[in-house]
Amino acid sequence: MNLFRTKSIEQTILEGDEPEYQLKKKLTALDLTVFGVGVVIGAGIFTVAGRAAHELAGPAIIVSFIVAALCCGLAALCYAEFASSIPVSGSAYTFSYASLGEIIAWIIGWDLLLELMLGASVVAQGWSAYLGVFLGQLGITIPEGIAYGSSFDLPAFVLVALLTLLVSVGIKESMRVNMALVALKVFIVVFVIIAGLSYVKTSNYTPFIPDAVPAEAKGAWKAPLIETIFGLSPTAFGVTGIFAGASLVFFAYIGFDVVATTAEEAKNPGRDLPRGIIGSLIICTILYCAVALVMTGMVRYDQLSSEASLAKVFTDVGRPGYATLISAGAVAGLTTVVMTLLIGASRVIFAMSRDWLLPPSFGKVNHKTGTPVRITVAIGTLIAFVAAFTPVGELEYMINIGTLSAFFLVSIAVPVLRKRRPDFPRAFTVPLSPWLPILSALICGYLMLTLPLETWVRFLIWLVIGFGIYFAYGYHRSRLARDPDYGERVIAEARAKSAQEE
Structure with a gap:
């Protein structure tokens, strides 16, 4: 049984030229950066930041954001090396x-599906929550039986259904909508920073790192695994x-790796993919830290709301009009x-289908739209039902463990491929390899241990199903199982075709 059979890099790249599986190359460095910013700035800053400050870190939540950013930054370097060298759909799945x-x-690939599909579902629920707040400020009430938190979240379901149709139309069309909405979102975040500065009270930063206090025992199932292993007592605040x-707000950074799933659709992947991945992460880290600083300065950390917190801080300081604008943003x-997570999930399934690990007919591209329509509709339908029926708050840690496991394996894969293929040209390389990739893997491993049992x-049940x-x-x-010589034949045919053209 050969479980570790690999494809050559050349074969992986050439498969992207097969007509029935060929995606259109339309994305520029700006598209990719906007794509990254669009997916990273989301539910994490609009909702999770307030809860993390209120329950875990206090004003020091800004340090949590920096720690999470360092972890993601190291992983981003690894992703950038792979994506620029192997510009094929599938992200970490293809690289590994x-x-x-x-x-x-x-x-x-199975872990990425967990991250992307559940991520889209959780964010759709967050969208539904903010829609309720926004409409409520306009005097419109969504019926309780179909609103956010109900047994059937209709707004979340409708959102995913409409975005599935948009993504099916074409990647460039989706990007146009994405760019307009990202511009609005970044404007709102900058508005929060500037408008909130005048309401900051320095007294709210004291103590910056609240003293550690015993946390309420959550029971063995909900306690972090590291506490269970080492018999540690649960605490809140302080250094721990x-x-x-950081483990919780890590959710706020999820998505920069989705840029790598569109590698095959980039016009100049060797140059533009590293710029898109690293650039979007830097922009988001700066905005996150500024918002966290303003938020905890406006309202004392123990009074922050855990739901739609970014809007409610302005209501708390007597500016409900600002809260309405933020909710709309x-x-x-x-x-x-x-939308971005939906695109990422469909591209991962597309890559797995092209390798025949899933039914190959499932991944064929529609010649009119240049997108894998069957996959997009199937994934969108599944996400819509999960978003509508799954209890709120049950999914966030599952997303984190799926992401961290992918980061962990990608970090290990960088020095492995360097050793196996030192001859292969790389448009971007991780500095100080293998030490930085190893450090990245260690940090990801530690953060995984802080997640509940x-x-x-x-996660293990998900892996067993996979x-x-x-x-x-x-x-x-x-x-590779059906035709072990397939790779060599593809490469030989490509070389013969290239020689003929010359």
Whole structure:
């Protein structure tokens, strides 16, 4: 049983030229940066930041954001090296297929689906919450039975359905809508920073790092795994609170890696992908830290709201009109996040179908739109139902563990591929390799240990389901299983065609 069979980098790249699986190359560096900013600035800053400051870190939540950014920054360097060298759809899944082998690629692809699909569902729920706040400020009330937090969240369902139709039309058309909404969202975030400065009270920053206090025992299932392993007592605030806050606000950074899923649709991937990945992360980190500083300065951390917190801080200081504007911006801004995650999930499934790990007919591109319509509609339908029916707040940690596991494996894959293929040209390289990739893997591993035990159990169940699908279908039907000489033949044909053209 060869679970670690790999594709060559050359074969991986050439597969993107097959007519029935060929995506259109339309994206520029600006498109990719906007794409990254559009997905990263979302539910994390509009909702999670207030809850993390209130429950875990206090004003030191800004340090939590910096810690999370450092973790993501190291992973971003690894993603940038891979994406610029192997500009093919699928992100970490594709990179690992060329370095760590098929079984690891399947695990990463399965984890990415967990991140992207559940991420889209959670953000759709956050969008529904802000829509309720916004309409409420206009005197319009959504019926309780179909509103945010109900047994069927109709606004979240409708949002995902409409975005699925838009994404199916074409990547460039989606990007035009994305760019307009991202501009509005960034304007709102900058507005919060500037408008909020005049309401900041320096006394609210004292104590900057609140003293650690015993946290309410959550029971073995909800306690962080690291506490269960080492028998630690649960605490909130203090230094441990900062790291616990980093584990939670890590959710706010999820999405920069989605830029890599569109690698095959970039006009100049070697140059533009590193710019898009790293540039979007830097922009978002600066905005996040500024917003966190203003938010905790306007309202004392123990009085912050855990729901739609960015809007409610202005209501708390007597500016409900500002809160209405922010809610409107959040409704527009969170739309881009759901759309981007939907695109990312469809591209991961597309790459897995092209490798025949999933039914190959599923991933064929529609010649009119240049997008994998079947996959997009199927994924969009699933996300819509999860967003509508899943209890709010049950998904966030699952997204984090799926993302961190992918980051962990990508970080390991960088030095592995460097050793296996030192000859392959790389448009961008991680500095100080292998030490920075190893550090990235260690930080990701630690953050995974801070997640609750029940999250780990759910994650293991998800992996068992994934392994079941792989061994029942993918292991026996993948291209490498059906035609072991396929890669060499593709490369030989490409060389012959190139020689003919010359």
